Amino acid sequence: MIPPAESLLKYDNPVLVSKKTDRKSPKARPLKVLPQQPPLSGPVPPPPKPRSPAADANRQQTEEILNSLLPPREWAEEGQLWVQQVSSTPCTRTDVVQLQGQLDGLLQQRQARETGICPVRRELYSQCFDELIRQVTINCAERGMLLLRVRNEIRMTVAAYQTLYESSMAFGVRKALQAEQGKADMETRISDLEMEKQDLERQVNEQKAKCEAVEKREMERRQTEERKHSEEIQFLKRTNQQLKAQLEGTIAPKK
Template sequence: MSQEQKLIQPETSLVKYRNPQRIAKKTEDEKASDGFDPRAACRMQSTESILSSIMPPRRIKIKDEIFIQEVSSSPASRIEVVQLTRLLDQQLEARGAKMTGICPVRRELFSQVFDELIRQLTIHCAERGLLLLRVRNEVATTIAALQSIYASGVVFGLQKSLAREADRNRQENRVVELETEIAQLKKRVKETGVEENLPARVTTERYQAKNLVFVVDNKALLQVTSSFIKSQFLKRILAWLFVLFLESYQPCLGARRQENTRPHD
């Protein structure tokens, strides 16, 4: 299929266009049809002018020639409406459009169908066409605003994600530093504890040595004291026995003396 045939039967456009026309340069009418002024729409008399202002003609350059294809001003029949529905379903299926969620392909095809509806209603009633044009522009503005908000949200979320990642890395590094510092402090505490316990250990050993000497001395003193007490006890017993002996022997001694002093007959 040549490029001219593609212009006559566009493959991706659901809007009905006229046959392409070869032009050499831009005319004043084409320059005026590039932009649309809603305030000047009421001054437009022909339907073709309104259609050209709503949907600017398509242009394509083939070699050194420029072709222009304007929107068709012929009303659509019932058969064409049915064909448009079938063509929409075919395009949705062929291009793999998703029926749920955000899908650029589905949005593009539905936009083309909406433009075709604007074209058909503008042919029957220019005021309805202009009203639908305003609706289309409002929808486009809303979608653009939502896209801008979404892009800003994505950028903001990405920045927050990067900030959280950086903060997490910083916190992990801080945790490693603190763990290293804690290990060093524990080592220092252990070393300091050994150094602090050394004088106490020496003092304890000295105290134990003194106690041992004291115990030995006390044991020797106890032995000496015990020996002395035993000797004194024996002496006292002997003295007591001697006294008892003397007390028991004195009567006998007195009797003998009396016998010796008694005169013999």
């Protein structure tokens, strides 16, 4: 038999559940539970003391409550089904101290992180809490059921936080992809705008050159017109003086 992984939750000895079917009859035979046989070597334990029917009823009721709160674990090996139920043996102060030592030892052995998110630490503390529920349930079933509600609420809260974390991670990745896509589009737009800016600057330079050429041409034309105008004025002044001199010479009396 291959035993399951070590757990802080205390279990009874595993029992073998064998299921055999009759080939001639379609109906299956009932399950047979075979307890694990003790080794032949060593002293033979004394027979158990007879218990009262009330004690047996209380023990059976406690086992039923424990099985409903902490279901037994099962595993298959070579076509055989093994079942291991939670122990219904009451605990002592020594058991609690031993549980604390086992918890500390497993935390160091499995190298659980002391801070932050650590699945190993969470698993070990969950097993320890289940063991505390088992110990409390044996003494007071109502208190154990209340602790079970607390455990389930903690698990629901952790699951909600995990779902929220996963959704936030997906949202962050989606936003990052959108940002990357928007970044590429923005870079393309920036490149287009820079090219448009260069084209506009080229057009502005061409228009400035045209404007300077027009101003220069108009200034030269204005200077030419002013020079012509001044020459024409000078010519008219000389002509006027000559005509005035001729007129004065004509009007003046002859001696």
